[in-house]
Amino acid sequence: MASPVRNQNFPKSKESGISNGASEPSFAEIALGLPIDKLFDYRIPPELEKEIAVGKRVWVPFQNKRKVGYVVAIKSVSDVENVKTIEEIIDKEPLIDPEILTLSKKIAEYYFASWGQAIEASIPIALKKGKVKMGHRKTKIEGEPYPSEELKLPHTLTGEQEEALAAILKSLEGNKHTTFLLHGITASGKTEIYLRVIKRALELGRSSIVLVPEISLTPQTVERFKSRFGDNIAVLHSKLSEGMRFHEWERIKSGEVKIVVGARSAIFSPVKNLGTIILDEEHETSYKQEEAPRYHAREVAQMRSEIAECPLILGTATPSMESYYKAEKGEFKLLELTKRIDNMVLPKVTIVDMKKELHETRKIAVFSRLLKNKIEEAAQKNEQVILFLNRRGFSTFVNCKKCGFVAKCSKCDSVMVYHFATQKLTCHWCNSSMLPPKICPSCQGNYISYFGLGTEKVEEELRHMLPYTRIERMDTDSTAKKGSHARILGDFKRGIIKVLIGTQMIAKGLDFPNVTLVGVISADTGLNLPDFRASERTFCLLTQVAGRAGRGELGGEVVIQTYAPEHYAVASSMKHDYQGFYAKEIESRRELGLPPFYHMARITLQGRNNAYALDAAEKLSSAIRESFKDKHIFVLGPVPAIVSKLRGRYRWNIMIKGKDPFRLNECLKKILSNYKIVKGVGAIVDVDPLTM
């Protein structure tokens, strides 16, 4: 949280200004990448007066250290006593463009981070460390992981595509900001529209930013952009080394490339003359940054496209509740693609009721009889299969059948998961692990057993079932080694791997025409989470996974196993019915007073001493209740966070909600400026949090 720290550069009072006489630009306001919500005045030494400029980095002394700071203003008067002096200017030319300065300021204000933190979120790490220009190195970004899509002749657009494209181009050519929600089922030709918009922007001499959830997971999308635009593309993703990232950034900054494809932080790319922002899979949760500034790339894209007066395109098969609601209200312009290209049919989805299965077979099995048959059939015909389970590891928990003991992480309030590969119990929150107990530590009994299901277990069962078939698993465990992700996908593409088992890592963006069967081992993994977005997530994920089937001439089908076949998230995904799902979900959100009807902010108070943390949380929540009694601001909590203890820290949440985001923001500002820091208790503010 922004907390004022005592510092010799604090303003004494508004009146007592110190000035170097006339209107010489003698002081600079510097933003520092610290969680301190203020700017710091520094004196500009005479020899640097000519060189200083807004947007340049400088070295400044701060609490007996040298720190990199960012010049955000220059002025002739400062009311700070004993103001310190700038030591050195790092950049010859301003590093941060005015557009990015404006943007980062807005983000800092909205998400309660400091301006410096927001600026630092916008640049590569190398630059934060004060490194100077490294000069141009001609390096090529990664080789092709597998045969790239051959350069196809541009298609004739379908009627729906034409219509959508025309609306977007009108906004682009007219320099008018509009947010488009491009709602199109999988393989309806959204990407083709993106490519056309970018092409037009290029013709107009303008740049484009394309955001995708995580590039290293969607190499196929990147390939398509490269095959259309060649070297005019910079690619930014999390697997890039520090040097590579800086190199790509430099190519963008220098204007060498006009198209940027990247994950979340690419929204800050220093492109000039921005013509369009495209945010693909807008419903994805990875667009939210989980450290300060806790921004959502969709919101930032909204701000940036407003500043640049250009169209923003949000593309998805399953719009977030927030976006679809805005489209309904007319805030976003809705563009719909309802047909798959080439009239490819959507795959048939069959739901298997596992309660019935259990009743009829009298045993708990990984595969229902139907799914087992279908897998064997596909294997016989030499067709490919994708099996999906959104839980890694072997079994979900270890528990004593006699006394009920469950193995939990000692540092987190979470259940340990057994991993076959390491033969250990692992905490999925802090990654610590231990050997599974043979004797129950609680009752000393001999009844320890393993329950639940993870991808490892699915893999093992499958190997028994199909001993001669090449099977691979793809999840964070199996892809920890560099390059293994691309290798698995490559082998699957080439047909070497027949069955691919995976977590949500395989749910998105993959386009493999020979996959005729997609099996969802359990639709319930996310449904029972205590989070109001559980249904939305489940519907999205099931729809995404189902979209992996039937992308070629062979057609395809989907089998979903579930203990909750009647749940609307499951039932609507079977019918490919977004509208049906939306109608049910939005009603429930309205009734419960949840987003998109209310905006939320969460304050988490955490500390090693539970009593202190709880006490601070209780005091804060009653203070908030007291101050905003009649302001249509609601306070919930404190309640224990879902993981109520994390890495040894106890965590208490206070949720604040209000209808008007700006008013909510104002209230938070007041709360935080009055908040007295309790020793040993940290506070984190998350505006529009994506998890409870």
Ligand code: ADP
């Ligand atoms: P989405 O992004 O909605 O999943 P894509 O743009 O990837 O859809 O289109 C799906 C497939 O159809 C791709 O292989 C693409 O090259 C092809 N395609 C897109 N538009 C057309 C078109 N108008 N005519 C023929 N093929 C098309």
Ligand code: ZN
């Ligand atoms: Zn843990």
